[in-house]
Amino acid sequence: MAAELDAMALAVPAASALVTEIAxxxxxxxxxxxxxxxxxxxETAADRQMELLDDAAQSLAGATETDRDEVRRQLEQRLVLQLAAYLDRYPDMDDELATLLPAPQNPPLADTPTLSAQHNSGSQIVQALGDVDAGSGGINYGVPPRNPGA
Structure with missing residues (x-):
């Protein structure tokens, strides 16, 4: 069970990084x-996997703005499963997978708090390391404001 969790722990961020690069x-x-x-x-299995990834990259590149998030989400889910299964078969490949992924842009310092929001389709996310001022109207989620007198 621990090996499966380890494979998923690397597969999830790896899939996210790959999909980000594809996008x-x-x-x-x-x-x-x-x-x-x-x-x-x-060779044959790798060529088939690469063909699937090439098709997915083309699908993402050709997706309309409305469909792009859904295509991206589906691709990421498929990559998580694909990478986790591969790492489960070849656990010694974890370091190699980690090295081929792009390095994060401006990695945070060790003592700096970090914020992350993932897999939030159709939702609004507000992240801040300090105060957030929503203004006098507050944050509107597409719901008409309440009328206190009604």
């Missing part, structure tokens, strides 16, 4: 490293 148009720069990573299953 940014950086898939081509990661493609070769990902192909080498998947070669342990053999």
């Amino acid at each position: 940014r148009g950086g898939w081509e720069s990661l493609r070769g490293a990902m192909a080498r990573f998947l070669r342990r299953d053999g």
Whole structure:
């Protein structure tokens, strides 16, 4: 059970990073490293996995603005499962997967608090390391304001 949890602990952020790179148009720069990573299953299996990833990258690039978040979410879910299964079969590949992922931009200092919001489709997220001033109207979630006299 611990090995499965370890595989998921790396697969989730790895899938998120890969999908982010695909969405940014950086898939081509990661493609070769990902192909080498998947070669342990053999040429045929790796080629099939890469074909699926290429198709997913094209789907994400061609998605309309309205569908983009859903396509991205589905791709991320599929990648989590794919990477977790692969890491479950080859647990020694965890370091190699970690090294092929892009480094975070401006990583936080060790003693700096960090905030993260993931998998929040259709919701509003407000993150702050200090005070948040919503103004005199507050935050409107698309619901008409209450009429206190009614």
